[in-house]
Amino acid sequence: VIASVNKFNQKWEKLYGADENKLKVIYNAVDKDVFKPIDLPEKKNQPPTVVALARVFDLKDIHTMIRSCAVVVKEIPKVQFLVYGDDKAVPEYTSSCKSLIKDLDLENNFKFMGPKSNPHLIFPEGDISILTSISEGFPYTVIESMSCGIPVVATDVGGVSEALNEETGIICKPKNYQQIGEAVIMLLKDENLRASMGLKCRERVLEHFTLENLIDEYELIYDQLGSRERI
Secondary structure, three states, rough: EEEEEEOOHHHHHHHHHHHHHHEEEOOOEEOOOOOOOOOOOHHHHOOOEEEEOOOOOHHOHHHHHHHHHHHHHHOOOOOEEEOOOOOOOOOOHHHHHHHHHHOOOOOOOOEEEOOOOOHHHHHHHHOOOEEEOOOOOOOOHHHHHHOOOEEEEEOOOOOHHHOOOOOEEEEEOOHHHHHHHHHHHHHHHHHHHHHHHHHHHHHHHHHOOOHHHHHHHHHHHHHHOOOOOOO
């Protein structure tokens, strides 16, 4: 059996000669009891907030995220983009991001927050979360955000569209900062839509992306292999 984390990868597996009959998808999963909706009292007084959990380097395309923030600021001047994650791994890239933030006059809107030891508390800080990658597998951050009941704006790369649907977030073209910015604006301005999507996010995770589901899928594979049954 060749088990990958998304359907998207199967085209590469076939290209390199994998037997199609051996292919199976087992999606990444989250601990639903850790990544869960949380009411933060301080959130009531905060400005509209977009959170991201991302290592700051080129594949995450933070440049596009910054440019999308510039689009949002025109409609929502007090918006906050908070990016959690390692911002020291690729110093040259981080430096280029900070220069772009300064050039676009976003120093009060776009902030690098550094790593955080309790990532399950990151997503509830935001009204929505964002991912602007140009390459992904099946990103944990998307399903972690969904499990916390936080809708996602994400680029259509890897298995993102297998995690998100129209009820749980908005999928945009990679590098299209205008489209990404407009999606952020739409969600930040529509509290009812965010609330509805948040409920659907949690429901979708409970149905498809829990650790229990993942373990069951792997146990089934091993049981079938052990009994020499075809999968």
